[in-house]
Amino acid sequence: MLTIDTLSHRLSGYLEPSQVMSVKRAYYYAEQAHMGQFRRSGEPYITHPLAVANILASVRMDHQSLMAAMLHDVIEDTGIPKSAITDQFGQTVAEIVDGVSKLAKIDFESQAEKQAKNFQKMALAMTKDLRVIVVKLSDRLHNMRTLGALSADKKRRIAKETLEIYAPIAHRLGMNDWRIEFEDRSFAATHPLRANRLLASLQEVRGDRKAIVDKIKAAIQDRLDRQEIDGLVIGREKHLYSIYSKMRAKYKSFREIMDVFAFRIIVDNIDDCYRTLGAIHNLFKPRPGEFKDYIAIPKENGYQSLHTVVVGSQGVPIEVQIRTKEMDDFANSGIAAHWIYKTAVNEESESLEGHDGVQRWVQRLLEINKLTSSSTEFVENVKIDLFRDEVYVFTPKGSIIELPSGATPVDFAYAVHTDVGNTCVACRIDDRPAPLSQVLYSGQKVKIITSGNTQPNPNWLNFVATAKARTAIRHYLKNQRHIESIELGKRMLNRSLVNLDMNLEQITDQQFTHVFEETKVESLEELFECIGMGKIQAFTIAQILKPDAELNSRDSAPITIDSADSLMVSFARCCRPIPGDPIIGHLSKGKGVVVHAETCKNAMNLRNQGENIANVNWSLNVTGEFQTGVRIEVRSERGIIATLAARVAQTGTSIEGIQVEERDAEHSVITLTLSVTGRVHLAQVMRTIKTMSSVTKVHRSKK
Template sequence: MAGRRMAPVAEDRYTIDDLCAELEPRLDADSLERIRRAYAFGARAHEGQQRLTGEAYITHPLSVARTVSELSLDADSIVAALLHDVLEDTSVPRERIEADFGETVARLVDGLSKLTHLSFNSRAEQQAANFQKMMLAMVDDIRVVLIKLADRLHNMRTLGVMPVHKRHRIARETLDIYAPIANRLGINTLKHELEDLGFAALYPMRYRILSEAVRRARGNRKELMQKIEIVMAERLHQEGLDARVIGREKPLYSMYRKMREKHLSFSEVFDKFAIRVIVDSVDTCYRTLGLLHNLYKPVPGRFKDYIAIPKGNGYQSLHTALFGPHSIPIEVQIRTADMDRFAESGIAAHWLYKSRGDDSEHPLKTHGPAREWLRSLLDMQQSTGSSVEFLEHVKMDLFPDEMYVFSPRGDIYKLPAQATVIDFAYAVHSQIGHTCVAAKIDRRLSPLSTPLHSGQTVEVVTAPGSTPSPLWLNFVVTAKARSAIRHYLKYQATEEATEFGRRLVRRHLDRYGMTIDDIEPDRMQRTLTEFGYRDADHLWIEVGLGNRLPSQVVKRLVPEDRAAATQENRDKPGVEPVLLEGGESMVVSFARCCRPIPGDNIQGFLSAGKGVVIHRASCSNVADYRRRPDKWLPVEWAPDVDGEFSACITVEVMDRRGVLARVATLISDQDANIEHLEFEDRDRMTSVLRLVLSVHDRVHLARIIRTLRQLPAVMRVRRETR
């Protein structure tokens, strides 16, 4: 945030005296004195720095502290807000802040400071690393992100002085990350203002058009809404209920997003204006709901009970829609005063701390939903490989739309919209996600990729030994599921690459009558140093992934005298081939040009990053690969090879009704799956089906082909290679 040092200094309007006057009713004299000292400290540190608005730089930390104060946070938070840019933009060290204001304030300020002392390959990587640092600091102390949201809010309020490209970038980042974080923490006051400011900066023309339309609609509806409020309040008071009835306008960005996502015109948005009813207890909420449904007819299918089942951020309220006078739909929210305070302030309303005689000791005790989200952030951090990947997962985790599904025991699970069975399985437990093989939705078997809907009961079927499939990444929605699957696949690939690389090196060492245990430690260390690897496992991984040829490695590991003595054996054909057992899925791939299956004569080709690519010996590409014998690898199927393999067949059929269904049924009856199907009309009498099947081996494929040839409508069946 340094570098804003141009334009004449503008006169300050909001002062430290104003801040302290607002804080005086709830903070003691010592705390107020610390806040004044922090302001003076920050003013000296930022002396000479200006914002693009022309104001002295200290006006920014002061505005951030004001917002933090409005969230009712403690003195440490306000002090940290006043100092939040000191470490990043000045030469003041962390130790100085800790000595003057305590370890807690120093930790908060450090969590808010960017990683300016490290180098990054790109701006995206730097942004992701800074974001990851802030989020992990938030896990330790939620006040970090609350101060950051206040910081972002003031920057958005003064965004107009920025160049257009910077305005757009900051506005997009606000809408994609910071407003959803405010929503995830339930702080609607910050969320709505961040969204509207981001909307105005990113789409200024749309913002002006929509705000003008709302202004005109407000004039037409104002009198009607006031009458409805009066009628509701009178009816509730007649029944002896102590209630406040308040009208509200839907925030502009929320309205714009609803119009865009549901393809609605402005006139079709019925909740532009809504009514909030604040009562004294949960019981009164439900009584109020009944009275209002008697007063105005409810709109079918528009009732939501967020009191019985709160949103993921802890929000609670009853939502309903009513047909008001002239059949105008009215959105109504019914909640208690405590629920209303939480709806506006979110986690800040749960700011509970125990004073121990020193303002530096105020440990935050977060409520359930926030604590669960923070725990999920830690899980994501542990299973992601980079800060960019971490940022991607957090963005996925900030979905505002939720649904609720049930386990067979009746437990409720909150999931984002469009979540699948796999997402549900990982929400229950990571191990259940790893081993799931099938699912029942409302007692009916369903594919694992099936999107779920609120109210469904989901039963996951697991099988010991089952593992996640890379294909799951194509349809999972939740960050937890995606990061867990990636972490497992990465670990599995590492394990397989280590073992496979060791097998390849062992096979080449056999030519010299050596084993891995015979390698001299000094020679191994020299080889590792030459290649830049930290240990032997790293070397085996690189060999297993095809990034390092086993012949190159063995040439350096074998002593010169042993190599010379066995020169004639080193190039002798007929060396023991590598056996494929079917469990090397991460380091062995099967060429799509010829689709080899167990029983075929095969050859292996070492490919960087892919490990070994297996071809049929008769494949036309084998001739090209043979020109590079150093990368060629003799391979064979193990006697007990296990797994499913892809094979392609072409079926010529007479063009008759139902022939495709008959072919698919026969293939299914032979315990095979159709992975892909292409259909081509050859002429008016015949058609050609090209099918990619999952089979066990050549015997299995031959049985399928033999069965298909018995169909009267089938003219020819052959295995295809491309």
């Protein structure tokens, strides 16, 4: 049975005597505070904090973390305030205890928003002191080890939460041993029959595999001895949840997965890692494309190792990991290993790589939190970062940028800097032009081309893979939409006031106060935004300001459309208006102004139904391109579409879409969706198309 004396003996192996005494003092304080409290198993409650501290001792955490582990339930369960902990054990320990206490009641089965808020709270606790989450993980690990006293439903709930939240966080912090235990215990609690069956199968094949494992191990050890490399060769066995996941994801049988043999080789230094790799590749034939160098390019959680897959005798696949002892500690304990080494190494040591990587991730959490407006959105984006495989690409200057699998140049741009992402217009991959939506692969060099006169494209949200890019784009567009809606609302109100021989500058504070009371808005900015978003009609505000005036929405001076790129002005797909077309505007709630052609049937219906219609017209200098359709009747012949596309391209016009409809054996109808600057541009394109001998008729399509 674990006691404070046995724990103290264990701690004396790596802590100073004064630090061990501080941990013991925290234990006795917690023991007194929890006096009379018991766990569901019937044991005194103090056995839980003691066990949590023991788990932290297994990864050699610092004395302040151990003290916090002893005290982590004191604030929550005994009513002792944080100030008392501060007085007794100092500010640092009190902050860790307080952080863990705030995470104590995550209710996974509650409403989505409440669950999201709790997850957000836990993620942000890491940004203050990483030890908060390490103590919390050890608390959860002991709870998983003692699930036996709980009901089956509660076991499954806790296991599901552990698998979906705590295991990924442990993985992200590089704490591989804890992640494996979280996954295996969660698997056993959620699917006990499957877990037992797999365990029995694993024990059954273990004996059959032993001879092969021993033979491969002996061959590797012999080769290392001949090369005078001092290395420890360990046979690795896949854990239950890993086997189960691969069977489900790859539709493989248990036998197929177990046919792969895995070994880890621990050596003294980095030079020996690469010498060992050479020795292994001389001993067995390497599989092409299966070598990964995580020493030169560590994973973001600090993981470092050489990975290779070779083929042994009789075609047996062998996975080999090669690393130093220090790298192995980081691979197993992750961020916890930072406290082992931080006082024993200098700033240039590879040992701090993991801590720096996690700190970068934590910094990203803060950025994501600032750019998201809700807890649900925060969680959605953080989970993108938790569940990801990495690719490594290079900047033009040779710096390495780590991105998740499936990332694009837009993700790369935002990873470099938010401003680079916001002004990105094009890219070059390996010195060749490439689309911004192209998926990146490890080893590629990416150059981003920027322009100060651009902004993020909403379509980027359809293909970006990183949380940072997604949140930055949404934040920019939301902010831009807010700014544009205020500006549009201000213009619309001013135009409504023109017919009353008034303008905004003449409106007094008292008049605006009256408007605020009538419309239930709180500020002038909010009033403009509501008008711009179509929630309040501008002529309604004008009537409030001058009740005796007879005014309707069509009396206002027209709104000028000067650009194709506005978040608050959109162009109806039913009629696709372009500059030069007579147009009207529909104030759509939440969308701003939707522009229709005057002849559009939908626009006529909206007008007849008394919808909020606004006067709009085109500016003399409209910028941007507008989509419209052209319907072309042709005689069917080989290569007609390619010829037509080439003829349109000669005019410098982009084709956004092509639809082909066969009318009969000899005739077809081709509908092109084109990007044009206006009616003059469209007329030029249509004249060019008419010169083709196979074209019988060209006219503008309404859709």
